[in-house]
Amino acid sequence: MNIVIIAVGLLFILILTLVFRALRCVEKPGDTGVIPGLQVDSSGAAERLSGAIQIQTIGYDDISKTDFNAFLEFILYLEKSYPRVHQLMKREIINGYSLLFHWKGKSDNKKPALFCAHIDVVPVEPGTDSEWKYPPYSGSVSEGAVWGRGTQDIKVQVITLLEAAETMISQGLVPERDIYFAFGHDEETRRYDGADKIADHLKKKGVSFEYVLDEGGCVIDNAVAGINRPIAFIGIAEKGFVNIRLSVKGEGGHSSMPPAHTAAGLIARAVFRIESNPLPLTLTVPVLEMFKSLAPAMSFGNRLFLSNLWLFAPLFKKIFSKTASGAAFLRTTTAPTMLEGSGAPNVLPLNASAVVNARILHGDSSASLKTYLEKVISDSSVSIEMSQVYEPSKISPLDSFGMKAVKENIRALWRSAVISPYLVVGGTDARKYEDLTDSVYRFSPYRLDNSEMKQMHGTNEHISMENITDCVKFYMAMFMK
Ligand SMILES: [Zn+2]
Numbered sequence: 001m002n003i004v005i006i007a008v009g010l011l012f013i014l015i016l017t018l019v020f021r022a023l024r025c026v027e028k029p030g031d032t033g034v035i036p037g038l039q040v041d042s043s044g045a046a047e048r049l050s051g052a053i054q055i056q057t058i059g060y061d062d063i064s065k066t067d068f069n070a071f072l073e074f075i076l077y078l079e080k081s082y083p084r085v086h087q088l089m090k091r092e093i094i095n096g097y098s099l100l101f102h103w104k105g106k107s108d109n110k111k112p113a114l115f116c117a118h119i120d121v122v123p124v125e126p127g128t129d130s131e132w133k134y135p136p137y138s139g140s141v142s143e144g145a146v147w148g149r150g151t152q153d154i155k156v157q158v159i160t161l162l163e164a165a166e167t168m169i170s171q172g173l174v175p176e177r178d179i180y181f182a183f184g185h186d187e188e189t190r191r192y193d194g195a196d197k198i199a200d201h202l203k204k205k206g207v208s209f210e211y212v213l214d215e216g217g218c219v220i221d222n223a224v225a226g227i228n229r230p231i232a233f234i235g236i237a238e239k240g241f242v243n244i245r246l247s248v249k250g251e252g253g254h255s256s257m258p259p260a261h262t263a264a265g266l267i268a269r270a271v272f273r274i275e276s277n278p279l280p281l282t283l284t285v286p287v288l289e290m291f292k293s294l295a296p297a298m299s300f301g302n303r304l305f306l307s308n309l310w311l312f313a314p315l316f317k318k319i320f321s322k323t324a325s326g327a328a329f330l331r332t333t334t335a336p337t338m339l340e341g342s343g344a345p346n347v348l349p350l351n352a353s354a355v356v357n358a359r360i361l362h363g364d365s366s367a368s369l370k371t372y373l374e375k376v377i378s379d380s381s382v383s384i385e386m387s388q389v390y391e392p393s394k395i396s397p398l399d400s401f402g403m404k405a406v407k408e409n410i411r412a413l414w415r416s417a418v419i420s421p422y423l424v425v426g427g428t429d430a431r432k433y434e435d436l437t438d439s440v441y442r443f444s445p446y447r448l449d450n451s452e453m454k455q456m457h458g459t460n461e462h463i464s465m466e467n468i469t470d471c472v473k474f475y476m477a478m479f480m481k
Pocket of ligand 1: 118153215
């Protein structure tokens, strides 16, 4: 009898704890920034973005295909389009095609801020040109938007940063602190010639920043089921990246007398073993912080669940990892992408190989991943080589000056938005500036819905005039902080 009473009592305490935590899970109001009351030349900005889209600064993985003259043309186009910026700000061309601007601010006591974007765009998927409503490099200004490759990713950021500066300079306004713009030219191809070189240059100069703001998240409608408000996602960290090449040396020869396992067979087995043994699920700080911010905007049931992850974490991981996008937040992912064997059906391969692209979660590293794969593959004939290695980024603080400034100006532009830190599962140039500040954030100040999100790197990429205007306003407000 006593045991029953104790059990009921404990259960009662447990339920009280769960409910108490859920009730305490409420949104905390924050300060709202001030958008300078300057007139934004929205149609002019759209025209200039249109011109920028028409210059085909396409980055190809096979660098011999890249037309670097387009990048030179782009630099001249910016000079012509933003005369005041080029007159007043110091502009340096880094490594031929990347740009660094420096705008002197009012105060030498305040650390400068760095705003990043990139000039290169991804190619249009061959064969999909005809699916575009307006040709992908037309820069068509139609239906209240600018259309074309690079409108969302991320020429809009290059153009609106310069628009904001040009507008302020024309009014004789000076930013609070020194402002830098860094526009790399090889973000999409993950080379080391653009933002890396800008960062090296800044390091040599001894410049350090209050904060760095690059692309990453944005304001998204209907992003999370159960939240009927836009959500502004600010990337506070990004996963690491590595290409892993698995290879096996074979005997070659005719396929009429094959050994028990050909090199191709051994590679296939290794790939199968990797796919059958995904890395463990882990809840890291950026993902925990994301749900901490989103929970207060959810139903009581969800709040009860998410505010008690101390108890529900295993269940949460199980549910959330059911989708590919959810799993990407919770584990180091491994995606086999390229396979190669012999060149003919009846020839045994001398060499067989596979490429696995991995995105490394915080807590793992390229070295720990290699050890894991060796164990899983468990075949000494398979050699593992890693290239284009980026370890997971640092995790930026949630209470820094830069984070607060971004949040305040989000509130000023999108009053109803839920603001949430998050983990960038792709990659950006932002990580390259990690040695120059503790505060690196990834947020583009525009608002997209789910269908528009799919246009990034896809078909019919476009950006609305309203978004262009908001970007300019957001950056002006940032420069005044
Ligand atoms: Zn981008």
